[in-house]
Amino acid sequence: MDSAVTTTRCPSCGELAWLDDVFCEACGGRIGESTAGAVAPAEAPAETAAGPSEQPGTGPRVESFAAEPMTRALTQWPVADLPTRADPAWPIADPPTRAIPVWPVGESPTRAVPGGPVAPAAPTATAEPAWPVDEPAPQADPVWPGEAALDEAPVRSSDARSRFTVTPVGGSVRDGRDGCVHCEYRDLDEDGYCLRCGLRRPTGRDRMADDLGVVAGVSDRGRVRESNADAMAFGFTGDVAQPEYVAAVVCDGVGSGAKAGQAAQDAADAGAAELLGCLADGLDARKASTMAMAAAGDAVNALADPRLAEEDTPATTYVSAVVTAAEVTVAWLGDSRAYWVAPGARADAPGAHGAPGEGVTCLTIDHTVRNTYLADGMRAAHTLTRWLGADSDGTDPQVSTVRPDRAGVLVLCTDGLWGYLDDPGTLAAEVLTHASAADAASGLVRHALSEGGRDNVAVIAVPFPAGRRWP
């Protein structure tokens, strides 16, 4: 960080902050002079009874944020310093567009140093809007998560598990598809080597896939990382022909190695099971999402080992989706994303827009330092500001519910995919040209691999409305 940047302290909580910050990163309180239209940071934890926040300033913050129109605020969310083709640090051939922030997938996301100086995410008066004000920002959070609070611990029926179907714990470590996952040639030899391209069928977590018809997902180690620290789990309640809820979780383990993969898989498994259990018990999707996130957090924390070095402590990102006949509810921590994809569609949520005519809407906002700092035109590493697991600031997710006005597909993915979605049209084209959820998911994974596969990738596709097979 530039040493010329000076710091100050938040008047409310005393947290270190940058001099030109408007809001405190820690408590959300106002630091300096507000400017017209400047508003909330992207993130704010849900207020839940189950997990009351110990951070100071939680109460007033929610009110002050609610007073501002989110859409207006987010149109000024600049994405000014995205690398361009001329930037030598940029490892991907094509520069990203402004529509969706893209970071170099070669970098591993890291966690912000706890207690370190983290700037709040507010635009400043001097910051030049990155795009015309009348063009909607790609990321918007239409529903504030405060109402997702749970009043009391829910009573879970004992047979809940028998009323839903979910992918196996540990992930589906074998891709059930025949043939080569690399070049799609049909014939493999007795040891799993492709008779055309010679590459071996991936083993273990290197390639995971499952297809439940109403939801399908694929995860791949990629072409650079030595192991797969992405994970996924998904399922549905009721009968597969007419499921009431379809639920899915994607996680991206922080760091590399077996521990990161374990954290991600345990979080995904625990989250999906809790999510489906709560839904089967009749909880609404938003409450279930928050409950599931807490269960996932417990699963990750169970892996913690005080003997481990700090960078080896387990942590993961988390994004979940609940799809019904009428609604899509997403909940997340970190930078794994949910996209709504439909031909020319727009969901009815305020501020949720795709690039015109392309029908792609990102329903989540990354919890990253980059998103935070972009407002100041500063460059920032792709550093997570929120996550599940060690040193996290809690498991309260950001939750968003939309009611799409037409049939479409919800896509959950890790940065291993969205880092290669420099054009939202790519996502629409990949999803809408395939004939099933499974084909769409593997098509998107193939896109990421063919673009370089610099990171692990996990993709889940859920057709909407729930139970719809495909157009």
Add this chain to the structure above:
Amino acid sequence: MEQPHFDVEVAQNRYLPRGADTVDAIVTVTAHPPAQELRPSVAVVILLDCSASMYRPSKLAAAKRAAHAAIDSLRDGAGFAIVAGTHEATMIYPESSELAVAGEATRYEAKRAVDEISAGGGTAMSRWLRAAGALFAGSRYELRHAILLTDGRNTSEQPEAVSAALTELQDTFRCDCRGVGTDWLVSELRQISEALLGTVDIVAEPDELVTDFAAMIERAMRKSVPDVTLRLWTPKEAAVTAVRQVDPAVLDLTAHQENAQAQACDYATGAWEFETRAFQVRIAVPSAGVGDTMLACRVSVVDAAGEVLGRGKVLATWTDDPAYYGALDPQVAHYTGQVELATAIQHGLDARRSGDLDTATHKLGRAVALAAQSEHAETMKLLSKVVDVEEAETGRVRLKDTVDELDHMTLDTRSVVTTRRHGRS
């Protein structure tokens, strides 16, 4: 019925750094031939240099005795013929241009015919080779083996004539070449033996020919699996860039490719007895992702009928871990060194011959270091007749002021003979 089978062992540097696109492997093949009674039919043609230079009585007499020993070593039923080579090729036995069948009577007649040989005329080896090719072509013998004996250079024709004949005859029969004395050219006989998958050696004293010929024939009689090919399958975007035999001697097979298909090609290795040979295979592959494992090459040993007699796999795994990709496979390193040793000797001797003494000292010094490192005692002994070794490990040598021509040619001829890796890990 007992089938021959071949053990195929692959030693390789399996781990490659990110972006690497070359895979090296040593494929060691051991043949397990079938029982005696199933052995294939064999035919031998002896090409005796009868040019004027052989006139010196000791040479011609020794050649005749060697031919006698060869004829006596033929087993009953084997096809055979004796051809006199000058500026043309003349049938000695049988008189007609076809192979005789070995038996008591034919052996006797053949030896009588050999005794009648007289020397005179030039040397045109391409005609000798074509004569052998014609004799084999008109026969149904499975194993076809020629022995070429000469004492001089191929002076009666242009070198292109031999090259053209070899291109035509390649892989149709095996030919072992023997040079008597020091008036012949190692490069000429090496060209023939490499094209026809045989050996070349120097016979210092004419009298040594007798045991050498008998041994060659006995060896030919032991060959029991004819026309074995190494079939190398590669992925679609990959290609075999080099194949050479490295044990028992260095022999480049890259030019012996045949039957090429989209993803596979065959390399002829000739006939096998119960023996072990090693091959160095180099494959250019498209670099894959870190963590990916590729079947870079599937090695099959295939007989003339296309039956697969043994298999092995060459793999490639890309990694960022230097502990993996930095480790040299000892077998690969050993034979890479043996190939370099042969090349260093040949280049060093060429330089010495042409008066470039600095290069000669450098190359032969390198050869001494490599021979010491691989404990190649035979080659070290031959090298020490050409250079004075001051420090073997570092290759510090001085060229000898005078070197016996025989020692120079012996070192050259046997430079390709490799040693196996000694028990060090």
